[in-house]
Amino acid sequence: MDTQQNTALRRALAEVPGPLPTSGVIHIAIPHTDRFTIVGNHLAQHPDLSCTAVGIAVRIQSLPQGVEIGIKALAARCREGEKRIAAALRELEAFGYLQRVRDRLPSGRVITRTLFCNQPTALLRPRPTANPRPSAVTATLQAETPAPAPAPAPAEVSTSAPAPAPGPRMPEADLPEPDLPERPPVPPPSFVTPPPPLFVPLVPPPTAPKTPPPPLPQPDEPTPELDRAATALLGDLRCQAPELTLSEADIRQLTPGVAAWLERAAHPEAIRRTLTTDLPHPLRRPALLLKHRLTAHLPPPLPGAQALTAPTRPRITMTPFQTCDDCDRAFRSPTPGHCRDCREHHTHHTHRSEDARTAAA
Structure with a gap:
């Protein structure tokens, strides 16, 4: 008797249509009759x-037109x-959802207007053009225009007077066309592809x-x-987990999956632990x-002996240092001798000596 029972809540749960879910939220939807705001799921x-x-957007939608929604005004609310x-x-x-635009008043003052759209994707879609309705001015002019007077009734013709001879009938092609009211121009079809939505729902339909x-x-x-070992391992699982x-x-259906694990050198105890844990x-x-576990957790095959060997680095031959016989300068060369400058110097003197001997001869 000390536990308080909420009869109103129990009555509301009894009115929920369909079976109640075993877990998760249970919606008790009571229709609103006043003071409510419609919010789309694309925002919620x-x-x-x-x-x-999302909460600030719902608060802005619930405010009436013309209310200040600046940062300080919302912080106060x-x-x-x-x-x-x-x-x-x-x-x-x-x-x-929110736009801030600068507008110039007729007095020349520039102000910032804050616009809030409850469904921004609708602004990007092409809107269908409705049939134009006659304006109020056109309806008033049509009402004030006097109706044409009825044609006078033809006078009674005496039976003794001869009837007028019928004239030649004008062909239909020569008849003047009646004045028809001008139809509004038909807008061209819209070939604009509607843009994609701002977001894609995470849960597929x-x-x-x-x-x-x-x-x-x-x-x-x-x-x-492999088939015998896989069959024995599957039959022994009930000893580990009833x-x-x-x-x-x-x-028989799962034997090829276990055989694929054994072929890849998986230990039977590792297979048993994967299938019976959690x-x-x-x-x-x-x-x-x-x-699912045999397919999702299949190990890769063991690498071969060549894949486990360390890659060999290419050997780089180092040219040793030599000492020049003339200037004692160090230079790289496979054999001892002279450096580059000394070789050029000897070559230059050799050419000059040959030129001198040629001129003397």
């Missing part, structure tokens, strides 16, 4: 906007500080095609020994869980 569930920005409000306004401005699961791995060279009791059909409770479809 925006994946790139922070919760502060909300608990958030000016820095968080300024950051939220910048987020809303980046995604098109229930009608979206599902990606097929990857196939169970198969051994490259199946052998009777909920992994498999049927013969499930064991099992969900309750486990309703053990064969499907084992198929």
Whole structure:
């Protein structure tokens, strides 16, 4: 008797249509009759906007027209500080919900107007052109225009008078066309492709095609020994975890996956630990869980002996240092001798001596 029962809440839960979910939020939707604001899910569930920005946007939408929504004005209405409000306004401005434009008044003064759009994607889509309606001035002029007077009735013709002879009938092609009212010009069809939405929902629709699961791995060279070892390992899983009791059909279906693990030199104890660790409770479809683990956690094949050897570096031959016989300068050369300057000097003197002997001869 000391526990207080909320009868209104129990009555509201009883009116929720459909079965109640076992977990998660339960919505008790009571229709609003006054003081409410319509907020789109594109804003309430925006994946790139922070919760502060979404809350500031809802607060701005709930305010009447002409209310100041500057940083200081919103800080006076909300608990958030000016820095968080300024950051939220910048987020809303980046995604098109908020715009600040400069406008010049007739007096010449320039002011900043703050515009808030509750659905910015609708501004980017081409709007369909509606049929033009007659304006109020046109309707007034049509009402004031006097109606044409009815044609006078033809006088009664005496029966004794001869009837006038019918004249030649004008062909239809020569008849004057009646004055028809001008039709409004038909706008050309719009070929503008509607822009993509500002964000893509993270949860795909229930009608979206599902990606097929990857196939169970198969051994490259199946052998009777691999098949026998894989079958024994799967049958022994119920000794480690009773909920992994498999049927013969499930064991035959999963045997190639375990054989692929054994072919890649995986230890049976490592396979058993991968398949039996962190099992969900309750486990309703053990064969499907084992198929997923055998496929998702398949180890790569062992590398070969050549892949494990260290790469050989190319040998670089170093030319030794030599000492010049004339100037004792160090230079690199495979054999001793003279440096470059001394070789050029000897070559120059040799040429001069030959030229002198040639001139003397």
